[in-house]
Amino acid sequence: MDLKxxxxxxxxxxxxxxxxxxxxxxxxYGADEIYFGGADFNLRSQAGxxxxxxxxxxxxFCGERGIATTFLLNSFLHENDIDAxxxxxxxxxxxPFDALMISDPGMLELIRxxxxxxxxxxSTQMSTLNHLAVKFWQRLGIQRIVLGREISLGEIQxxxxxxxxxIEVFAHGSLCxxxxxxxxxxRYLTGRDANLGSCTHPCRWRYALVExxxxxxxxxxxxxxxxxxxxxxxxxRLIEKVPAYIEAGVxxxxxxGRMKSLYYTANTTRIYKHAVRTxxxxxxxxxxxxxxxLDLVSHRPYTDNLFNEFNGSxxxxxPYIKKALFIGYSVSxxxxxxxxxxxxxxxxxxxxxxxxxxPIDGETVRDSTLTVKSISDDGTGVQMAQPGKIYHVEFDKAxxxxxxxxxxxxxxxxxxxx
Numbered sequence: 001m002d003l004k005x006x007x008x009x010x011x012x013x014x015x016x017x018x019x020x021x022x023x024x025x026x027x028x029y030g031a032d033e034i035y036f037g038g039a040d041f042n043l044r045s046q047a048g049x050x051x052x053x054x055x056x057x058x059x060x061f062c063g064e065r066g067i068a069t070t071f072l073l074n075s076f077l078h079e080n081d082i083d084a085x086x087x088x089x090x091x092x093x094x095x096p097f098d099a100l101m102i103s104d105p106g107m108l109e110l111i112r113x114x115x116x117x118x119x120x121x122x123s124t125q126m127s128t129l130n131h132l133a134v135k136f137w138q139r140l141g142i143q144r145i146v147l148g149r150e151i152s153l154g155e156i157q158x159x160x161x162x163x164x165x166x167i168e169v170f171a172h173g174s175l176c177x178x179x180x181x182x183x184x185x186x187r188y189l190t191g192r193d194a195n196l197g198s199c200t201h202p203c204r205w206r207y208a209l210v211e212x213x214x215x216x217x218x219x220x221x222x223x224x225x226x227x228x229x230x231x232x233x234x235x236x237r238l239i240e241k242v243p244a245y246i247e248a249g250v251x252x253x254x255x256x257g258r259m260k261s262l263y264y265t266a267n268t269t270r271i272y273k274h275a276v277r278t279x280x281x282x283x284x285x286x287x288x289x290x291x292x293x294l295d296l297v298s299h300r301p302y303t304d305n306l307f308n309e310f311n312g313s314x315x316x317x318x319p320y321i322k323k324a325l326f327i328g329y330s331v332s333x334x335x336x337x338x339x340x341x342x343x344x345x346x347x348x349x350x351x352x353x354x355x356x357x358x359p360i361d362g363e364t365v366r367d368s369t370l371t372v373k374s375i376s377d378d379g380t381g382v383q384m385a386q387p388g389k390i391y392h393v394e395f396d397k398a399x400x401x402x403x404x405x406x407x408x409x410x411x412x413x414x415x416x417x418x
Contacts, residue, residue: 173256
């Protein structure tokens, strides 16, 4: 993709897709690029990921819409992984991805050995933090560098002053308390290696103190009602600083979250896409709306600075903040303009009042509040739509295909990511 000409945009949005359904939603909600993984050798082995048939469908879907695809081969290889990785690369070499994402130089060697000429992107896992490292990777043929999440805005400007490499940064999502995500806690405590894509997120677990001579006595470490996350980081949100990052020379903004919900994918993608396309006074005008919308996806307290997220103050706990429940989305138009076939993820009942959100185009935000008038299942009226099925739902107002539906709820904290 030519970043200088793509949609006449100053920067592009790289959105996550944990499965084919999320890829389609990311595309509908404004992704310029979509990154995803296959069956092996990516750092989210617990995501739905893509079968070979899904890969073909995803590539076709994105190709028809001018959306770039990045395929993830970003796990680290142990010596006994090399033969399997070589075989897997030969299996996926037939797919016309726009880029491959790697972390391990060994993986790069295997890709070169295979003869694949697809552009290579370097993962944030390699902790690239200075222009000399960027130049090193450029000499090895890397086209784009996803900089380490520990980097500062000033350091990005310094890299841009010295190099012409494509620069990508994470703009939103979960952060890892370890350096560039290379954590050993999960492997140490459970045998599942985060650097092979199997992290169990022990930094999010609930912990207690045990006195040495009293092994049966647990002393709770309480920071909030659920317990504590003394090892857990806040979540990243750069929405206030997008213009500064563009000015510093960032070409692409990445949204974290292949394992998060369709609603998360849709809302974060549309907000950051709108932000990179908004200039001048309009940026300040839309910023409160963007902040409100990003607060309506499940998240931990936000930070825009990994190293100084507590600002020197006392640790206060990092609970999940949940202010909206993802209900479902419109898969197709219904019998008339006020009806739609809704794929349901959480219960929906007659007379429920819900929000419908849409992609954002220029100055126009089409979001609306709807009331459910009736629900039917194969032509039979029902009082409640249950998760996992598609229902025909009539509303009091018009609804379009790909509308994402949510219900705003009183503030709660919890584990579920919506």
